[in-house]
Amino acid sequence: MSAQSLTKTTDIPAVAPVRSRRTLGNRADGQRRIWNGVAAIAALVLVFPIYWMVNTALSENENLFSRTPRFFPFPLSLDSFAGILIDDGFWSALGMSAGVTAVVVVIAVFFGFLAAVAVSRFRFRGGGLIILLVLIVQMIPSEALFISQFRMLDDWHLLNSVGGLSILYIGTIVPFTVWLLRGFIHGIPPELEEAAMVDGCSRFGAFMRVTLPLLGPGIVTASVFSFLQAWNEYTLALVVMTKPSKATLPLWLQTFSSDLSATDWAGIMAGATLISVPVVILFLIVQGRLGAGMMAGAVKG
Incomplete structure (x- = not known):
């Protein structure tokens, strides 16, 4: 060849x-x-729904009822935002929502974290039953508990108060927080703590120095979930906060709609936009850790 x-x-x-x-x-x-x-x-x-909300908030009321939809708010109108910012009801509702949300996030994440550590790191009789009860609580519709919750707070004289509404939110959020953080803790090998204890750390010191920093994404995820649940919740607040002066922000939005007058759609959308601002800011701050936490929680536990 x-x-x-x-x-x-x-x-x-x-x-x-x-x-x-x-x-x-x-x-x-x-x-x-x-x-x-x-x-x-x-x-x-x-x-698109978010864009349409902002578009409506920046439009004049007479343009909202036009047969031809306007996809760009020209001429721009800030009257709805100005009316909200000078409304004492808005600032009262903002303070109520901020107070309830702060209490709920701190307490729910704290107790949920302790319970998740207990069922994940310690072996004791009834540990499996606790996890089963957590799942059962998640299956109960919240509407089925409204009457008993209202009577309980009424007996405790906690209606129309930050403490009363916070108790109900905490009871709703803690079971899911326990389940969420349990998956993160299960994903961290206990051998890391044992190695730190061999090097001279106490059990508590090993947990604080080794395990707790690795749980950062999980704690952030649980905190964001608690924040969203407390900040946006409507039905429980509607049952418990019966006084207009004690309304939270979702309840305060009802003031733009009345049986005796036309609904102020621009005002509703402007209020919804302002309510969404803290949520957007929170996501911008924690988006890195939140993304890592969601990915980790999806594959652990």
């Missing part, structure tokens, strides 16, 4: 893999573009 024929036979296998790699690469790029397009469409669908 000649050298020229050897060269030709050895060149053919070398070209085929290159072409196949290019074909696979082009196919992968095409699939990536398709999925990117699907993700962009899904993002637009999710963002």
Whole structure:
């Protein structure tokens, strides 16, 4: 066999893999573009209600009832925001919601964290029953407890108070917090604490120095969940906070709608926009840890 024929036979296998790699690469790029397009469409669908809320808040009332929808709020109107910022009811509701949310986040995450550590790190009789009870509590509709919760707070003289509403929120949020943090704690090997104890740390010191820093994403995730539940909750507050002066922000939005007058849609959307601002700020601050926490919680436990 000649050298020229050897060269030709050895060149053919070398070209085929290159072409196949290019074909696979082009196919992968095409699939990536398709999925990117699907993700962009899904993002637009999710963002559009928020855009429409802000658009309505910046529009004049007479333009809201036009048969032709206006996708851009021209001329811009800040009258709805100005009316809210000078309303004493808004600031009273803001203080009530902020107080309830702060109490709920601190206490619910603290006790949920202690319970999650207990059921994850210690073996005791009834530990499995506690986890089962946590799941059962999650299955009970909150509406089924309204009458008993109202009577309980009425007997304790805690209606229309930060403490009374906080107790109900904490009882609702703690079971899920326990279940959430239990998954994070299970994902941290106890051998890390044992190694720290071998190096001279006490059990408490090993937990505080080794395990607790690794639980940062989980604690942030639980805190954000508690914040959202307490900040946006409506039905329990509607039952417990019967006085208008003790309304939370979701209840305060009812003041823009009345049976005797037309609904102020621009005011409702402006109020909803202002209520959403703290949530957006919170997500901007903790988005890195929150993303890591959600990913970790999805694969642990």
